[in-house]
Amino acid sequence: MNINNNYKTNLTEEKPTRVRYLVLALIFINIVINYMDRSNISVAASHMSKDLKLSTVQMGLIFSAFGWVYAALQIPSGYLVDRFKPRAVYACSLFIWSLATLLQSIVGGFGSLLGLRLSIGCFEAPVMPASNKVASSWFPTNERASAIAIYSSAQFVGLAFVSPLLFILEDKFGWKFLFILTGLVGIAWSIVWYALYRDPSKSKRINNAELNYIKEGGGIVEDEDVDNSTTKEKAQFKFSDLKMMFSNRKLIGIYIGQFTISSTFWFFLTWFPTYLVEYRHLSFIKSGFVSSVPYLAAFCGVLVSGFVSDKLIKKGVSMGVARKTPIIIGLLLTTTIIGANFVDSTPLIVMFMAIAFFGNGLATITWIFVSLLAPKNLVGLAGGVFNCTGALSSIVIPIVIGIIVSGGNFTPAIALIGILALIGALSYIFIVGKIEENN
Known part of the structure; x- marks a missing residue:
């Protein structure tokens, strides 16, 4: 009798599927396309500004225009994600922004490009x-x-490997072709995402073993049989929820940190190619390959940070040490960008930029704190608030740098990025404090 029971148990044991890694691959491609469509303007900027007769101040406004509404809509977007689910929201947004990217190929001046x-x-x-x-x-x-x-x-993969290709394509076919190609890629991928993605409880690919593994490990999985009216009630917007997001000391600390981390990123995403071409006098094609080195360094940094942090958690290291240490070290490394102001050699400039962006990559796992600190039914809203504070840098940094460098000197702009990184490190050290997961 015992033998038969053991035999039946072995037959019914399931080996967990690994559908979550397929989902991760889908998000990965989404982000590559997302940042390709953010950065293509910086690749096109040098030739586009000449064709459209745009000044450095106007280009600063063009660079920052993305951030004006991006930052303003982070909180509503977080609410939308909680209410309507990522599958539809992601597909619609990807399709429409890719269409807008495509239309940049026919702009005639400052106003249409800004819009x-x-x-x-x-x-x-x-x-x-x-x-x-x-x-x-x-x-x-x-x-x-x-x-x-x-x-x-x-x-960073998109910036490191796609950017050199975009430089070559822009040089060979012109900046208009750049927007046509990147726009079409995004439109096609929006359809693929909608066809393939499902939430865990609705996926036909996942088995019960993997679903239970995710749930028991703290994954925020909504049961398929939860009443829709209950789900919608949970997702109703409340000002008390929003107030909580701005009254918690830990959250305020990570908001400050996110602004400083994003400031470095937006310098590289907007003004870095111009810095290499017009201030350091590198050729257009060479600057495309040189600019890829810091992006590769950042790619390595973010992977090291994530895997080391999880390994420390599995070894029993406290949440605060495992999660905060890579971020603080990364922000301190980012301050070394100031060293580029004191050298003229291209390899040394690239070295300082690569160290700084490696540090920025180390610090990029800050999103982990959203799911750790926020109530589980408000992860989308908390993510919106958190990303809103970071996105403010996409408004401030391009404009401020555009004004600073209007006289042709990038030195103060580089110093600004280093100082902001130091402020971010100090915020995590003195404001964030001990990290504990909310239930």
Whole structure:
């Protein structure tokens, strides 16, 4: 009798599927396309500004226009992700921002280009809250930092490997072709995402063993049989929820940190190619390959950060030490960007930039704190608030640098990025404090 029972038990034991890794691959591609459509303007900027007769101040406004609505819509986007789910929100936003990218190929001047950049910022707003929601749904707590690191690394992979290709294409076919190609890629992928993605409880690919593994490990999985009216009631917007997001000391600390981390990123995403071509006098094609080195360094940094942080958690290291240490070290490394002001050699300039962006990559796992600190039914809203504070840098940094460098000197702009990184490190050290997971 016992033998038969053991035999039946062995037959019914399931080996967990690994559908979560397919989902992670889908998010990864989403982010590559997302950042390709953010950065293509910086590749096109040098030739586009001459063709459209745009000044450095106007280009600063064009660079920052994306951030105006992107930052403003982060909180509403977080609410949308909680209410309408990532599958539809992601697909719609990806399709429309890709269409706006495509239309940049026919702009005739400052006004039309500004309007399209505003549109792209609007429809890219749900991307990071949706990605964080998907990762929080599909990955248990002890794998989440690695998952976030992998999909966050996509932004640097896109910049490192796609940017040189974009420079070559722009040089060969012109800046208009750049927007046509990147727009069409995004439109096609929006259809693929909608066809393939499902939440864990609705996926036909996942088995019960993997679903239970995710749930028992702290994954935020909504049961398929939960009443829809209950789900909608949970997702109703409340000002008390929003007030809580701005009254918690830990959250305020990570908001400050996110602004400083994003400031470095937006310098590289907007003004870095111009810095290499016009201030350091590198050729256009050479600058495309040189600029890829810091992006590769950042890619390595974010992967090291995520995997090391999760490994420390599995070894029993405290949450605060495992999660905060890579971020603080990364921000301190980012301050070394100031060293580029004191050298003229291209290899040394690239070295300082690479060290700084490696540090920025180390610090990029900050999204882990959203799912750790926020109530589980408000992960989307918390992600929106968190990304809103970071996105403010996409408004401030391009404009401020555009004003600073209008006289042809990038030295103060580089110093500004280093100082902000130091402020971010101090925020995590003195304001964030001990990290504990909310239930």
